[in-house]
Amino acid sequence: MDPESVEDVTKKMVEDIKPDFIIYVGPNPAAPGPKKAREILSQSGIPTIIIGDAPGLRVKDEMEQQGLGYIIVKCDPMIGARREFLDPVEMALFNADVIRVVAGTGALRIVQEAIDKVIDAIKEGKEPELPRIVINEEKAVEAMEFTNPYAKVKAMAAFVIAEKVGDVDVKGCFMTKEAEKYIPIVASAHEMLRYAAKLVDEARELEKAMDAVSRKPHSTEGKRLSKKALMEKPQ
Amino acid sequence: MDPESVEDVTKKMVEDIKPDFIIYVGPNPAAPGPKKAREILSQSGIPTIIIGDAPGLRVKDEMEQQGLGYIIVKCDPMIGARREFLDPVEMALFNADVIRVVAGTGALRIVQEAIDKVIDAIKEGKEPELPRIVINEEKAVEAMEFTNPYAKVKAMAAFVIAEKVGDVDVKGCFMTKEAEKYIPIVASAHEMLRYAAKLVDEARELEKAMDAVSRKPHSTEGKRLSKKALMEKPQ
Amino acid sequence: MDPESVEDVTKKMVEDIKPDFIIYVGPNPAAPGPKKAREILSQSGIPTIIIGDAPGLRVKDEMEQQGLGYIIVKCDPMIGARREFLDPVEMALFNADVIRVVAGTGALRIVQEAIDKVIDAIKEGKEPELPRIVINEEKAVEAMEFTNPYAKVKAMAAFVIAEKVGDVDVKGCFMTKEAEKYIPIVASAHEMLRYAAKLVDEARELEKAMDAVSRKPHSTEGKRLSKKALMEKPQ
Amino acid sequence: MDPESVEDVTKKMVEDIKPDFIIYVGPNPAAPGPKKAREILSQSGIPTIIIGDAPGLRVKDEMEQQGLGYIIVKCDPMIGARREFLDPVEMALFNADVIRVVAGTGALRIVQEAIDKVIDAIKEGKEPELPRIVINEEKAVEAMEFTNPYAKVKAMAAFVIAEKVGDVDVKGCFMTKEAEKYIPIVASAHEMLRYAAKLVDEARELEKAMDAVSRKPHSTEGKRLSKKALMEKPQ
Amino acid sequence: MDPESVEDVTKKMVEDIKPDFIIYVGPNPAAPGPKKAREILSQSGIPTIIIGDAPGLRVKDEMEQQGLGYIIVKCDPMIGARREFLDPVEMALFNADVIRVVAGTGALRIVQEAIDKVIDAIKEGKEPELPRIVINEEKAVEAMEFTNPYAKVKAMAAFVIAEKVGDVDVKGCFMTKEAEKYIPIVASAHEMLRYAAKLVDEARELEKAMDAVSRKPHSTEGKRLSKKALMEKPQ
């Protein structure tokens, strides 16, 4: 979205809809559109969390000064945004792999916990303490509470590979001109991600081998429950 | 969302935002919320496509009578919506597998084509002909234009397995009471889907073995281009 | 075999050989040949168990009225009996996959137990109580006594996929005329089964990861023994 | 079966049933039971083919002198016939792997061709020329008419591994006394076979990657047809 | 080796053995031991090629000024040299994976070509032109002459992952003190490498699917030949 559209939508959100709190999710929080959005959100006084990818690191301090919360998900890489790969099927498969990595490594669980805390505070009528988190491989796997240590390190490995995918796609999209060069670069990034997703699957299967997959569903009242053995009730 | 929320949002859409056309995506178009939405959308006169999953088959004729377009994606199964599995990580992994199946079998491409046609018509100032499509395995793989016939039949196999996942999840969620019975049923449905996703991956790798992965990115003007050899330009 | 041949063979069995009890195994117990056989077997007074696949469900009650025992194995699907696939290699590979599913899910163990009971009764000079069992995924995995719950649900998933293979092969063999349509349908059914067999293998490997593969060999006296740890003696 | 039972059954076959020709299939044609059977079959004058496994090599010349045809399938290994592994599920899985190897390497096709020739001769009223074949890896893969040379060599590799399984099982069953020693030996033989079966699958998938799986179904008249491309008619 | 041992061995080499040319292979050409060796080799006047890993990049210019040839193999990562992982089995498996990546991506072929050229020059009595090459993923895959473009990009992906392994091991070995932190880091690096090696295998299998594996054996006279189809003679 161009900056104007972002401005329109964001204003509508803070002026018309006026929600209790806002989660803004999108790539590169440092880009012009998101920058505009952050200004509006900051001035609105509505508690806001910006969820973004690695390029957002550059405006980490700025977001803190703006009074915004943020979660930077380092294992959510930029796609290979070259026309050859902007096929909806290719993009969907890439995103499926990203989701697998973000979810299976535990990064998603940090997001879940952060949002839960804000909701809890608001429910209790308190000012929510906004999260300011850069999710790296160590934090992700800690949140996932792996039982098998090899499951944990495989998830870390997957995280690091996925993070690197972003660098390779940046090289293919912004630092290489000739199609004969950037096509293999971008395609190799997507193959890397495919393998990161496979590693995540292998990690989860190791947890299954120990009947120790961690699951944290919410109770009817919205409390975060927890279970590990498949047949046990969440508590 | 409860029917009232759906009503609010849908009215806002047709009365305030008044877009050129509307794509409504969600599970079970036959449920009370979506039913309400369909009524409002039908009366709005704005060209609308309902994209839904298998339970939508029951209101296929009704949607046609309402003047709505529809696309029923049979390989998009209901998740195992039992508390034990409503863990965000589990749900995200399930959805990653669904995306892989919907994209890799070609179902997504039918959606892409249908929306492209409506956009083209609107751009040319014509009344768009609304799609009325039930995506089954044959139609999906035809749209994907596989080169290797085994890639095609593996994609069909994945589609059928994914479709069956929905039946098993319905059994686990609505037809079985005891946790000790529904937990294995739902868990087995999720394992089925994981394998459907693997089959899709195997199908795509077969296409790679022939350097014949079909990609259909849009040109700058929004025209749908096409390519098969990795190194060739989309045309 | 045509009904006459079946009649010949079955008569020879009940009139000449006159065994203590009879196990009749074959596809579709409802078809003309098997129907004839069932009549002869029923009238012979020799205790008989019919082992068949899903189409046998239609004559379940009839078999009970005939005083026959039966075991319907729902995960034993019809092959894709189109000329293109009636290659001995293709058929053998299909059957290898079926065997893997029937054995690894536990369906075979139900058959083993049922026959063991009849033999025990006859040995003791008692009238055997004939089994009347429809093997579905729940009964199969219960008989297999899985230790790892994910091994169990993967076996259930494999069972359900194999069962569905039969539906797809019926569609390809009896409901579709054109070769260009039925070939992909049948081929996709065989790919589905290949993946069901893979899932069974994955389930067994999970049991190995816990050193908990259930094995039930017979003792020299024909008693069914049991063991789980690889290095332990059957008991 | 003990020699007396074999004698009974074989006599019934040659004296009562008197078929046009006989195929005798079983392990170790050199053992006492099969030896007895071979004598009866030899004297009966009915054209007979003995199909057996590697131990049959010892009586190869004897069978020729007896006027019997034979096919020795070297990739059909003895099972690990120790009580610990005489679990029906284990045995069925072992046999599923054997079938996969025998079929997928092409060994089965040699059997198919040999029997077809005998049938053809008998149909034409001629004395059938009986096959005398020892199937090794080279002959097997030649019969399978692989297109991809790596598919062929993978099948050869699988054949050789399967053949070696027999040696290891002989060691575990006849040359090792202590359970703590023979259990791992037999278990390792079964793991070897599992991988031989996997290799066969990999070989077939390579042929699929080239759309070149060879299939040889019979025509309605019993003529052996042939096809390679999935979508083509057998000819 | 400590610098003194290196000095001893290197002096023995240049003063006693005095070969026609020297290939010095080892990790980190910038470290004290290799630095000493480079000085001696540089002064010896014997044509020398230093083959090293990524840390060697720091002394690239220095080596050129010393008149030394060099080949920096960026996909040859440092091992996780923490006591917990200095088990000979772990190290051997790590190195097996490194070899797979160095060989299968084509990096090894660049080394082969460079050494061949030096040998050719010396044979012809010419002063050899020493190679000065930093092997990155593009150069590696170019040397490997892949036929299938996906094989090529998978090899590139493997190269980049392997390169990243070095960074993670540096972090685990030199930048992290506590065992509870560095163990997972190092273990994750080794898992990354295991997957890089798998990707290389997948790449080679794709070439097999096209019967296009490039092989470059030497003729009896030491000429580098070339072949692609498995059954063809090298030429």
Add this chain to the structure above:
Amino acid sequence: MDPESVEDVTKKMVEDIKPDFIIYVGPNPAAPGPKKAREILSQSGIPTIIIGDAPGLRVKDEMEQQGLGYIIVKCDPMIGARREFLDPVEMALFNADVIRVVAGTGALRIVQEAIDKVIDAIKEGKEPELPRIVINEEKAVEAMEFTNPYAKVKAMAAFVIAEKVGDVDVKGCFMTKEAEKYIPIVASAHEMLRYAAKLVDEARELEKAMDAVSRKPHSTEGKRLSKKALMEKPQ
């Protein structure tokens, strides 16, 4: 190396360098070159261990009479030394697979232990007792101290397959003349080894599933430590 070169190098070693003890590693200790080396080493009086592959079995007694120690590694097969396969990439990949098998089955650990003992003796000023070991599958896996019995039997299976690879390569290299015959034989041997290496990986993953990978690093003082749980310190 030709016998003369071996003689030169070995003499230099025993006369000039005069180490405390010698480890001689190379293929076929029975060949002319190694035979010459063994004579020199035997006469030198320096404690020597010959590490070799299966053909060394022929000179086992001879080595004992020569006062030499030896370790015969039966799972270290001869490569397919036909020109078509003497491509450096192919050879490196073959060796990577060999390393994986030698290391992962435990064979390497026997070598490690044997050398450690000699070093310990020499350090203590004692005459070292030289090892005389033929490493077969049972000894290898015992040294590896597997926890999961299936990991152990998979390693045994891999060992036996790798051992068989040598036989097949001997057949392809020395007993077959025509390229059209030996190429598939050698290629099949390399495929067998690739699967042996895969099996070793599967074995190690099973140990990971139990968090029981055995690692035996040395302490700073050179003592052999041991650990199984990933996070524990070696002791």
